[in-house]
Amino acid sequence: MFMDFNIGLAGVLIPVLIIVLASSLRVLREYERGVVFQLGRFWKVKGPGLVIVIPGLQQMVRVDLRVVTMDVEPQDVISRDNVSVKVNAVVFFRVVDPEKAIIQVENYLLATSQLAQTTLRVVLGKHELDEMLAERERLNLDVQQILDAQTDAWGVKVTNVEIKHIDLNESMVRAIARQAEAERERRAKVIHAEGEKQAAAALLDAATMLAQRSEAMQLRYLQTMTQVAGDRATTVVLPLPIDLLGKLFDRPLAPQAGQPSPPAQTPSGPQTGTV
Template identity: 75%
Template sequence: MIPMPFGWSFVLLIVIMVLASAIKILREYERGVIFLLGRFWKVKGPGLIIVIPFVQQVVRVDLRTVVMDVPTQDVISRDNVSVKVNAVLYFRVVDAQKAIINVEHFLDATSQLAQTTLRSVLGKHELDDMLAEREQLNADIQKILDAQTDNWGIKVSNVEIKHVDIDESMVRAIARQAEAERERRAKVIHAEGEMQASEKLLQASQVLSQSPQAMQLRYLQTLTAIAGDKTTTIVFPLPMDLIQAMLKSMDVEKKE
């Protein structure tokens, strides 16, 4: 076997290295943005792609959903209450070309945009809305972010507000407000019960007034109920009809 000169061996080694660097393998969730002499050419992948060294450059883009934690933000609500709010953001790249060309570091840009949007949206609502209408707020933030990141080739699928931290003094004030609300409801329910009871008593009195015998039977039922108690003194009213009948009988006996 004739030995190969050193110069040819070096050239062959360079060719092999160039060919090896030209071969790129992209996973199923990856895309490669190809630039030809600095100008955008096309998006390739997934699978095996060939990139011409020194002439073409490739930028890998991950298309999987990114779960980004939005740092805690100091928010002043519409009713001038200071709260600390954090959230979690779900998004993914749907257009690799826009994500690389239209914005620098799309992850950082999306994070900063999410922070400012969270503050601006929550600042338009009162504290009660933040606590009671969280789903609606999540939908509003997601809609705004999705519209603003559309030019970046990013699709925001969901936004979830995780925590709304309130100052301790404000927590006590909310507790007092809730207690006062419960007392108000209890008084209203009690008043409604009294009104319904008075209506029923009025109906009962009208029925009893139509028959004096029914009134006397009612007195006897009351005496029976009182006699069952362990009391030594019983005070009950007497009907005037019964007293007048007793007085008339006493007058008749005196005359005889």
């Protein structure tokens, strides 16, 4: 009878030991760590690999060390110039200290999400709408630095923050379009004025050069006549400068019959002779 009792006891204990041993074994992947508590107190961080946890005496909490991609819900932001916009972003972070991530905060995922929403509203509210649209990289860096400083106590490292969308209402979109159109018109007028200024300066230089040499003016006049002659106009009236004729005819014309000859010109100034 005693042998039968031992056999029965062994038949009960062996399955119990197998169950206890199976429940005490944990397998942690390369990106996982186990925060082990012994009788409610923090004991150590284990993993990766095979980990033994004593049932009833120890408890283990798994922590994922991979980068978490968290989508921040659209936030209503009022800019410094009193423009209401909706902004959403994405936050990239990971756990670097499993002990702090479990002990210092109840739920580090929820806490990081709420902190990202609040920080996004605060940081963007300090800037004007034009800065939000044109300087996203600087705003991303500001939000990332603030989040990283505040989540450091939780063992969480915020690696990057990216603003995805800045949604404007229809009236503000039309106002921005009108502003952009006015800016383009202003640039076009400035470019046109600069071109007129440069053209006027070039014409002034050309006129100065032509005024210095009369031959250049004659050549320019003849070139203009050649260009006009090639056009299809039937009647062309061209002014003929008098000084041009004087250059073309070096000798005076002979006097006609019945007209007195021009008086001979005597040299002016004192005359000298020999005796």
